[in-house]
Amino acid sequence: MAFRQLWWSLAVSNVCDGVRLAALPVLAAACTAQPLLVSAVVVLPRLPWLIAPLLAVPIDTADRRRFLAAADLSRGVALLAAAAVALLAGVSIPLLIAVGVVLGVGEVYFNSALTAMLPAVAPADRLLRANARLATTETVAQSAGHPLGGFLAGVAAAAPLVFDAVTYFGSWWFVRQVPPQVPVPNVAARGDGLR
Incomplete structure (x- = not known):
């Protein structure tokens, strides 16, 4: 049951990622x-992956479900705020970069918390x-999000932002259905297998 909820959460979250990856460059253009400037909207949100090992350090010793939930909630709130700004003042490059970095x-x-949590639920x-x-679902869901993101960006500037916000809240709901997990001990920290 816990794995199934994580699986659905990953699928929903990666549809959002696909929508974002397609929509933000269209909105920037x-x-x-x-x-x-259009390139900055595409590249800057990917920079967090360069320091991913540093960002993910706390995940090893905490309830990973909290990280999943916080990631979904923060992305949903950031997108709702960006949609409100887009509706009131229009879309701008700084807005797209800021929301892209938060989403990144x-x-x-x-992704780091879900990967680390997998041995506890499977x-x-x-x-x-x-x-x-999970890997197959990630690829398929992101691929499905790409054309949807382009379509929504063509409908209205705020449409992909609102869609992703609502969908991230859906992912958060699936995460909340997963029971709290005891972190799986870090094998390297125990020294197992190092001798």
């Missing part, structure tokens, strides 16, 4: 004709299959 950091925490003899299922 509608704001400016300067390729460098949330993605690092979400039996050891099914871990390989569970991992493959």
Whole structure:
């Protein structure tokens, strides 16, 4: 049951990631004709992955479900705020960069916590299959989000922001259904297998 909830949460969250990856550059291109600024909207949200090991350090010793929930909630709130700004003042490059970076950091925490939590929710003899299922779902869900993101960006500037906000809250709901987990001990910290 816990694995299934995580699986649904991953699927929903990665549809959002796909929508974002397609919509933000489209919205940026509608704001400016300067390729460098459009590139900044695409590249800067990916920078958190360069420091992902540093960002993910607390996940090893905490309730990973909290990190999943916090990542979804923070991304949903950031997107609602960005949608409100877009409706009131219009979309701008600084707004797209700011929301993109917040979403990028949330993605690092979400993916790292989910990966670390997997051994606690999947039996050891099914871990390989569970991992493959999550990896496949991530690819398919993001791929499904790409055309949806382009379509929503064409409908209205705030449409992909509102869609992703609501969908991240849906992912958060699935995470909340997972019972709290005891962190799986870090093998390297115990020294097992190092001799």
